[in-house]
Amino acid sequence: MNGIHDMGGMHGFGPVQAEKDEPVFHEPWEGRTHALNRALGAWKKWNIDTGRFGIEQIPPAEYLRMSYYEKWFTRNVELLVKTGLVSRAELESGRPEPGSALRTPPLRAGGVAAIALDRGIASSVEPAVTPLFAIGERVRAKNIQPVGHTRLPRYARGKTGEIHLDHGVYAFPDTSAHGLGENRQHVYSVRFAARELWGHEAPARDSVHIDLWDEYLERA
DSSP states (O other), X not given: OOSTXXXXXXXXXXXXXXXXXXXXXXXXXXXXXXXXXXXXXXXXSSOHHHHHHHHHTSOHXXXXXXXHHHHHXXXXXXXXXXXXXXXXXXXXXSSOOTTOOOOSSOOOGXXXXXXXXXXXXXXXXXXXXXXSSOTTOEEEEOOOOOSSOOOXXXXXXXXXXXXXXXXXXXXXXXXXXXXXXXXXXXXXXXXXXXXXXXXXXXXXXOEEEEEEEGGGEXXX
């Protein structure tokens, strides 16, 4: 979807401020949020694409105000309710509602490494899935405006580049995020000249590589 999360090429937000000796977590609650996020994956109620779309739906003003892990927390709360793992009342009280079905079996420490930390990404090698494009081929990113999740950034839409590398076969985010099937297809590293993306003020020798799925591309 088109939203504030897709900030590539936007002006007015200032430089990226790198924090020297930045810790993994700035506050204990951030580490706890990360752990809860991994644990929730064990229930397999949603996938990584669904989660990304959840963050994209945070209102723009809130999105800009929130820190990285605040976005994670907010997304997880909404997905917990949406998938029926908890109710709004349970979130507010911190207690299960009378008569609510407890999820079993409970996730214990011994099962974390095998379940919660397994990314569950299928092999990228699928000879039966034929690539639509070849390395070195000129392609154009489609100019689409989807209302659902997509990994095709706005700044690349309608722009022409060249297939640099074929990463193999992966689930298509635009369908995976919405429970419409994995629709597995080839993903390519596409090289775009900086001037193609940003205009003649960009350095002539610079380029940007973007990972794009078959359905995002057309022959130039």
